[in-house]
Amino acid sequence: MGEQGRVLLRVRIEADGSASAAQVYGSSGFVRLDQAAQQAVLRWRFVPGTRNGEPQAMWHLVPIHFVLE
Template sequence: MIPASFDAAYLHNPAPIYPRSSRRRGDEGKVVLRVHVLGDGSADAVEVAESSGHSRLDDAAREAVRNWRFTPAHRGEVRVDSWLRVPIVFRLDD
């Protein structure tokens, strides 16, 4: 099986919006999302697998990735649903 992916340049997935209040407070962190990718490349479910420790950052990551497009997993020539982990890093110097 070829796994799903999210990092192909042609997918044009926008980075999450850094919440203003989180910037003001100096919140940073890494969120790891668990995403159920359907055979058509859309996200069916997006769950926080590892929190950044800041709910605003977790929510911003989840909201952005919910709208991303993915390269679906393949079993042979058939597209199949699968789960994928997506890391999102919020860093103030970005």
């Protein structure tokens, strides 16, 4: 389909490392790519951020690049 681009997602990472929400912060210009990026990130596991040595839920920006080769 010739679609490529970068999606910037704002992801809520919980204290256990799971992603509980993913919002499109910067679109690729293609709804299909934006949705695919959101679905993928919600299945990922992350290393949670910490405050005073304790894992905390936080928002983080995650770029996803779709490139045709």
